[in-house]
Structure formats: structure tokens, C-alpha cells
Amino acid sequence: MKRIAAILVLLFILAMTLNACGGSSTSKTLAEGSTQHKMDSIDKPEGEAPKPDDKNVSQTTKEAQTSKAQADQTASATKDSGLEVVAKSNNTVSSEDKEALMRELDKELDSLFSNIDSMEDLQDSDLELN
């Protein structure tokens, strides 16, 4: 009798352990699926019309809206917290570069005018027939 009870207890412990392991794995899979859904919904453009044959269209749209709302919240949170994002582009030209550009243009204009001024011409005697 004691033996049967011990086996039953062991079986119970085993069943509980298996149950516990299985539950954690399922919740992880669900979480991954949800993330994937969110990723998919972000990838889709906002204005894109849902396809009639897509079953998850409305769900995806809702998730996209939620994710957008979350992004907005994050942005406002960033603003509230006093953080600022400074976007730097490569188009910035330093003052020295601007000066160099102006100097080059000035020099080219002088050089061009000098060429115009030094254009040679015919003598009047060359245009007389006799």
C-alpha cells in the first residue's frame, strides 16, 4: 500500500513538473507570436487597404494603431523627460569651406574676365581689300 502511495506521489510530482515546464513554454511561444504580429503590423504602410482574404487584417490594423499610440506615448514621454534628439546631417558646411568656395568663385570670375579682356582682334588694315 505504501508502495502504491509512493508511486502515486511520484507520478503526481512528475505530472506537476511536466505541467509547469509545458506552461512556461506555451507562454513564451505566445509572447513570440505577439511580437511577430506587432512587427508585421509596423512593416505595413498605414494607408494600405486591408486585403479581403486576409483574416488577420483587422487585428493587424488594431495592433498597428496600438503600436503607433505606444510610439507617440514614448515620444511624449521623451519630451516630458526633457531629452532632445538632435539630428545631424552631412550637409553642414563649415565657415572655412564657405569662405574657400567664395574665394574660388571670385578667382574664377577674375580669370574669366582676364581671358575676355585679352581676346585678340584683327587690325583694320587686315580688313582692307587693297
Added chain:
Amino acid sequence: MKKIISLILIIGVLLTGMVVFAETASEADAKARISEKLQNIKERAAEVKHQLEKIRLNRAELQKLRVEAKTAYQKAKSKVKELRKNKDSLTPEQIEELKQAVSTIKQDKEQLAATAGDIHKESLLLRAAKKDKNIEAYRQSLDNIINVQSTRIDALKKMIDDMNKILSI
């Protein structure tokens, strides 16, 4: 004897007539040839006159364009000076336009430089042709001068346009 004398006389008369006729014919032929040559020279002279007239007109236009180019140059220089003063307030678009202007002015300069010395070279050939009375060489030189002038007229017009574009930066 009388027969022989009269035969000799007839032959003499005939020979004299033939010589006179031949001289008259060659004279007329030479006159025709001279007149043809004169006509040819007159036609060529008319063509040369036309070419000389075209060169004079081009010269006047080039002088006018030079004056315009000088004005455009002075205005462009003033604009660059003004932009240089306020260089810190230049927008990226203005900087891009300035870079474009530098590139265009360089091209214009090269185009004009390509004709440098051409007129001088042709004027020397022209004088040599005149001295040698070589009408063909003379006409050829005049044609070459007209071509150089036309290239310069087009180049100067483009330069004036390009310099005026700097004013709108």
C-alpha cells in the same frame, strides 16, 4: 612664164590673208580669256567683300558683348562680395548653386581659351595670302576668322548669362 608668176602671186596673197586671219582669231581668243578671268576675279572679289563685311559685323558684335560681359562681371563680383559678408547665413541650396556657378565659369573659361591666338594666326595667313595675291588662301583665312568669331560670340553670350545667374543666388 607668165603663168608661173601669176600662180606665185596668188599663193602669196592667199598666205598673207591666212596669216592676218590667224592673228585676228588668236587676239579675239586671248581677249575672251582675259575677260573670263576678269569676271572670275570680280565674282571672287564680291565674295571676299561679303566675307569682309561679315567679319566687320562680327567684330562690332564682339565689342558690344565685351562691354556687356564687363558689366556682368562687375555685378557678379559685387554679389559674391555681398554673399561673402553674409556667408554664415547661406542656405545649403545657395551653397549648391555657388558650387554649380564655379563649375560653369570654369567651363566658360576653357571654351574661350580654346580660341586664344586663332585670330592672330589667321591674320598672319591673311597677310601672306594678300602679299602672294593668292585669292583662294585669302578667302580660306577669312572663312576661318568668321568661324572663330562665331565661336567667341556664342561663348561670350553664354558667359554673360552664367554671370547674370550668380546675381539670383
